[in-house]
Amino acid sequence: MVVEADFYRVRLRFKRLFADPAIFEDQKNAVRRFLSYPSPSNDQVAIYQITDNIAPIDNVGKSPDVAGTARYVHRGRVVRSEYLENVKVTLEYADFGSGLSPYDHQRLWNRQRWGRMDFNIEEFHHERLKIEIPDIPELYEMLRARADPTTLVDVELPDLLDNFFRSAVGYLETRLKQLAEREHQTIDVYVARDLLPEEKQALEKRLTRPSTQSTIYILLSKTAGSAAL
Structure with a gap:
């Protein structure tokens, strides 16, 4: 059988990236949470995230040092959190029939906000795949x-x-x-x-x-x- 899927790669730049659980807890499902897509039903696989370890990098591709700590609002509570400055995060994932079109994916990333953190999109890549499997x-x-x-x-x-x-x-x-x-x-x-x-x-x-x-x-x-x- 041939399955069709949409492959996406997004590269995001954060001026200030906090240790937000929305990104760094259960990292394998971070994209699904961002897209506000629920867990797949028993009959359908939807968003499959290829990136299982979210590793921010600096401008030269190295793991950055912690820049400092600051107050951060998470789930209505003010907490103190470490943060990184001017870092990039790359995420790869595939959509096996969630109902979201490529335009929908791009529109959701174009919100350029994850939780309370703003980001810029450095890359949004989409590719349509046809894969033959049993x-x-x-x-x-x-x-x-x-x-x-x-x-x-x-x-x-x-x-x-x-x-x-x-x-x-x-x-x-x-x-x-x-x-x-x-x-x-x-x-x-x-x-x-x-x-x-x-x-x-x-x-x-x-x-x-x-x-x-x-x-x-x-x-x-x-x-x-x-x-x-």
């Missing part, structure tokens, strides 16, 4: 039928740039986990390029075929808790 319900049914009590398969995704590849893996993993959770089963996904050599060799031996940079391994377990490799 049919997810069919893949899940195959896994479920083979599990006794576990089963392992390998899936070859298209040869993509790393950020596009990560978004495709995230989409596939989230959809499979949504299906598994309905039946109290467990899905674990392993990316071949991220495994240690001995881990990858063990999986290749188990499935009797070599992996590539685009291989992912999917393990379904009918037992409670996460399964181990």
